[in-house]
Amino acid sequence: MNNKKFVLSMIMKFVIVILEIGFFAMVVFQYYGPKLFSKMDSVGYSVTLILYTIVYIALSNLFYAFKIMDFSVAETILSQFLAFGIADLLLYGEFCMIRHNYVNIIPGLLTVACQLLAAICWALISKRMTMLFSRPEKTLIITGAVLTDEFLQKLEKLKYIFNVEQIIPYSELGKDWKKKLDPFEAVIFYETEMENRSELLWYCMQDRKSLYLTPQLDEITMQGFGARHLIDTPLMKYEYRSERFWYNLVKRAADIVVSLLALIIMSPILLITALAIKIEDRGPVFFRQKRCTKNGKVFEILKFRSMIVDAEKGGKSIPCRSGDPRITRVGRIIRKIRVDEFPQIINVLKGDMSLVGPRPERIEHVEEYTREIPEFVYRLRVKGGLTGYAQIYGKYNTSPYDKLRLDLQYIEKQSLLLDFKLLLLTVKIMFVPESTEGFTEEKSAAVSENSKRAEEIEEE
Template sequence: MKLFRQGWLKLAVFLLDVGGVYTSYLLAYQLKFSGRIPADEWASFLGYAPWLGLLTAVTYYFFNLYDFAGRRKPALLLYNLVLAHLLFVAELVVVNYWLKTFSLPRSVVAAAFVAQVLFTFVLRLLLFYIQAKGSGRRKALVIVSGHSSDLLMLDKLRQTGAPWLEITRVITVATITESEVSRQTGIDWREAEVLIIGHGVPEEIRSECIREAGERQMEVLLIPGFYELYLVKAEAQQIDDLLVYSIMPPHPTFPERLFKRGLDILCSSLLLILTSPLLLAMLLLIPATSKGGALYVQERVGQLGKPFRLLKFRSMIDKAEQSTGPVLAGEGDHRITPLGRMIRATRIDELPQLFNVLSGQMSLVGPRPERAFFIEQFKEELPYYTYRLMVKPGLTGLAQVMAGYTTTPADKLRYDLMYMKNYSLLLDLKILFQTLLVVLSREQARGVKQDVEDKKRPEPAWAAAGESSPQRGRLQTGNGIRTVKSGGTTDEKQMEST
């Protein structure tokens, strides 16, 4: 995986992308003019050629097309590429309209679009193949605690990590010293190429396991806790001969806040103007199709815990929570109206929050605002949850573009804290571009399933003590280390106490 984190590889792919877009447009011109490009068309192409390279670099960057470190599926890559190229064409048309100094034949744009998508997708499929051969489907040793969040993580790895990871052994840790890890009690390191450590594993055990993995040149996948996230971009300082880390609260500087507010005002104003016909249509359609008003006002918790009134288009029946109290929307929720399902899937119901952004109660990008009722629940299991209140809540955020509606609060909190520690205006722009992917994806708009409506998922059925699955080894928590070996005979799958 180290190869795919190298800057020179990204530079090489960028140069190939730029070469690909120029080649695509030259081929499109050759096809249109049967190999004889008129002088005025050639001069026009040379006039906008610099824009092709610039727009390629900017658009691909904002759609994460130069992020090769992650283990991603080709289907998702193709989806990102197609959407990025559609936006690329739109940007080129805008530049053409703005400058009015060159001609842009529609047939050339259409042919170049197809050629460019094919070229870039084949190039990234090649990188995917190299990555898969070099690091894909690697044998993984997983060390988890008996905490439900670790068991849920393990369940996710088995369901979605199969193309990349073959879990050969699972070890649950209850009470064990780091010296027992170094003596390899119950751990066969020879079977593993990747070490995965859950969030709930004690710090001293994690440290010793990482040391052992480092000596064996193994990749370590660590589920970060609050401590690790807070160390992101910590400044190394020296007091005499003492090395210390300076950790500052995640708070944007005055220039950053000034630019961020300017971006909020500019973009929210433009979006309100552009979507005004849609806003007017919703104001008429929602009351006409179901009882109640068009707008739904709900109190949310903003920056520094200050409450504010959040605006949404009503997507549920009128007074949906009158008899139940605060309840998260579930998948197939009967309270959602037919029109409400459409506007929730397309995120149209969130558009009135642009007025919250314009008034300064929210920002375009930031942690999503939550209700006080649920914040109090989350604080019981996540003591650091209120740290996300140190910045303005957002219309969209890193958790919204990297996770889904059903992602657990703990995982969303990790993304929120990562955003706060890595804040930059460029990151905000990148998240805004990637929000387009979320808006067009129905999967991330689905409500929570029944088992997470109270934000407390039960352990997966296969992980319950004393239960086993035909496809998965039995997992049981308790004192000491217990191991599970995937595959093999039934006897090999049984729990081995050390």
Template sequence: MNNLFDFLKKNKSDGLLIKIIELIAYLFIVHLGYWIAFKLEFFSVFGYDERNINAYSEIWPYITLFSAMVLLFNNTFKMIRKNLVEIIATMTIVVLMINIGTLSIAFFSREFALPRSLILQAVVIHFFLFITVKVIFIKFLRKYRGTKNIVVIGPIEDKENTMIKILSSNSDMDRVKFYIDPNLIEYERFIEKADKIFISDMVDNKIKDDIISTSIILNKSLYIVPKTFEIAIYKSEIVQFSDIPAFKVENLQLSVEKKIIKRAFDIVFSSLALLILSPVILITSFSILAFDGMPIFYTQERATINNKKFNIIKFRSMIKDAEKATGAIWASHDDNRITPIGKILRRFWLDEIPQLFNVLKGDMSLVGPRPERPFFIEEFNKNIPSFEYRLTVKAGVTGLAQILGKYSTTPEYKIKYDLMYIRNVSIYYDILIIVETIKKIIIGTLQRGENKEDEYEAIKEQKGIIETKNENFIEYNYFYEK
């Protein structure tokens, strides 16, 4: 084991070797699980049937290929920062998909001799083995990787907002050591002390170029928050004008083909979802009526593609006339306007289900930038000119900003997520976001765009961070982690 550590540390590694080994381990577990389930059939009250082995021997290559696709689709190999709850949630979905796929392969290959009892046993076996192997690999990778020191470079006035993002997203694998404003202090000596350099998007371009050059020379890892125009050139095609290379930046409008495919997917998926969720819709409607009276639904004007106005439909989760006294404001983390039944609805995002009717109507898409109120759009456009770019596609029930964002996600960062989505629109990407949304709802980590007070101080206390303000920079020391 130590020899492997030494080899990886002495030779630059992108992790591909580890991922291949991990993939092989999971595929081995898939077939090991079925083999154990076959052995357990000997003790079953239903007896053992030789046809089961024969059926499996015909379809195992297809099961292997399908299992590999499921593992890749669920980003199983990018979980080094995930906690145990997120690991269990992901592996549960992986195991269910693999075993449902096995039943489907057996059925369509006309080798349907795999009893459901065998599949149920395999589900349990796979569940425990997958989680065990995942935890082992994560511990291995974390030990190999070690703790890295980060220097954050950005304007001092944006310190709290930037640090909230970094501290809430990294585990004990990373430690922010310094926050420096490049306009106030020489930054090279801080870069020398760091393993990673995080550069805010608010750093001046000329200074940023110098920091990047210095970091590359010193062999440091770089994390650069992109400006809006930098996202616009993301994955752009490189073309030449004689001997001059240039990025070809397309407009943000979807092609006719993409619009047709996306609309067809929205109609099919939302129709099936409404059918499946119809019992939930009825129960929720009666619950609101019984505990809080009429109205059951809540409508509000929002803006979608090309700034077209529409009325979004939700289950009512707040008291009647919630904004009568305050006017248009965002909901807070512990908003006293939310009803008791509303807290349950919002915890599991049940209040958002009626938006599927908006999708069927064509006002919204399943995936896209969340629709904002016209009042807020006007306010944001005054300070964030690029905010209107998100209106080049239909608003969505969920989106990239929802699965990656936090309570404190600002409009500036939301637009970055939205532009990243618009640049990568595809049915495959939509399915990934929908699956991730469902997963986060189940484990309770999907965040709304709500304000949360004193988040910075709470994170520092949780991670045991002492912040020391020096004359021209800020230093962080870690004492414990709860």
């Protein structure tokens, strides 16, 4: 473990917390406080500051606003802005309720500007200091399968965290494996079986190494088991979280209420977008596509059309590529800010989808992925969602297997609190361009070729 990096990150975290709360405290004591509380009412000031601190820190942890090393400077600034921005908005609402009238918002906006400036300076300075005073960990990768170039490219983007010095297949570790592990500070187990890495994991934990692994599907499913103390022998029982009556009832009620409110609030945006699409090429406003949801039920998903008319001739699936020429001018804008997905709120209201859940896939994709990965059908145990684990933590071009692993984590851990957390994180993801990456031309060609081969096999 890199203790220097840990101490530095804690110092940086303390600095930004003091700065953001300090600016809020200034506007409370100088402007809002005297209008809301009497001079002797120290309780009002204390409760307000404590409440703000709790909300700000909770949101910062949710948006990973303190993880300066794990994300880019721009994303860290965005996370901080969302954290103190939402906290400021909630407390402003509280001030209006206490006053039983609107309170002047200008001082609050000036405070937000100061907080944003502080966040920008902090993120730039913290990133530079962290890069100067910390170093990437010497990393060993132990592989149980062929290591893909794609995985190595992902690690290359994190070279300030990992310094990959050696890659060893598990079969080549030999009896002196402890000596091979000793020089490294971090170990990544890539697609290794549980029984193969068990002894190695215990040894690495004893030596306090940083440990990472790509989980097997059955290991993710284990998260769905809960402890049962029926006898003095430990028992674990599978919980079937996706089938809980009260959870599904409350979730459906929340879907209806939130989708109705969203349609009302966003109606101006929906109307302007529809008008822009119609004016550009006189084509249809909506794009309809058959998708699979819970238990394989097929429904028509709604989107704002972002491509030219007949972009998929004959209904053939042609994945979107980076810089795809089929995307219209309006389409490029609405795809970048995710407005093209907004009509799916109607699908949520109708009950075809939920606000949170695995993204519903096209019928042919489900058939193709299930042929390659039989466990892929397990995603259909829950209703498809507007947003989900794979949308938050993956990208548009994340592989089907990795999407499955992400979605299974949601299925095994789902709860109302997790749904709420993912909805808040979706607000952040809408402003992160990397999450909307399209398939590269090579990957697009591969997907199309796989679909074509499958069709030829079926015809034979």
